[in-house]
Amino acid sequence: MNITLPPCFAGRHVMLIPGAVIVLVMSLAAICAPLLAPYPPFDLHLNHILEPPSTRFWLGTDRLGRDVFSRMLYGGRVSLWIGFVAVGISVGIGTALGLISGYYRGWVDEVIMRAVDIMLCFPSFFLILAVIAFLEPDMTNIMVVIGLTSWMGVARLVRAETLSLREREFVAAARLAGLLSRRILFSHILPNALAPVLITATLGVAGAILVESGLSFLGLGVQPPTASWGNMLMEGKAVIGTAPWLSVYPGLAILVTVLGYNLLGEYLREILDPRTKQ
DSSP: OOOOOOGGGSGGGGGHHHHHHHHHHHHHHHHTHHHHOSSOTTOOOGGGTTOOSOSSSTTOBOTTOOBHHHHHHHHHHHHHHHHHHHHHHHHHHHHHHHHHHHHHOHHHHHHHHHHHHHHHTSOHHHHHHHHHTTSOOSHHHHHHHHHHTSOHHHHHHHHHHHHHHTTSHHHHHHHHTTOOHHHHIIIIIGGGGHHHHHHHHHHHHHHHHHHHHHHHHTTSSSOTTSOOHHHHHHHHHTTTTTOTHHHHHHHHHHHHHHHHHHHHHHHHHHHHOGGGOO
16 A cells, blocks of 8 residues: 655655744743743752762752752753744844835935845954943843844845835736835735745744844853753863863753754755745
């Protein structure tokens, strides 16, 4: 008997399964951290400093005797929240500027695209470092700075889609019907340009998590005692030879989460991008 698998479970679409499972598990673990964590993330167990993984402390303890598993769960909340908010800011700015640039063209398009070119001249991570150096390193500033320095790719994608869609028959019919440009943009063009935005946003979450982890590892991101995967890596660096679990587990969490969002983003690209369809 031949069994035919659904399209999402066959061929190159098989990447949906691990990507979706990773994203779902990590998100649920972060949301349910207060229920899953065996200890509060700030509790000190001074008689169990740098204790290796055991039945009591599943992922061991750190230099202050704090439970690593509990801090991993709460750190996931911080890292994922920063990723989502930063991507929301960048997608909002990029989508708005891309729509305006592609629809109105002319000098408006020139100004916005030259701004994009100027922003792209600077390596993103070093630009973020330069900005963070003048601000207080807290969660809000990190989210805003990452969002304000990563909208350029979204703007270019939305502009390209808008340039194509504005010449389509349904947009011409809307103009002939006397609809305002604002309504044409948000009711007719934007819904048809959301596919690349969704793909970019999914991949952008992975990028934002990596940036936040890098900043926190350098001491410019989320500040202790608040846990994030990046500053947990930083804290484990000093004792990596004697307590490797302090670096291994946060590093694996970053690796697996980023991999999950990348796999999910690639799957969305396969099903939503018409250029990849055969």
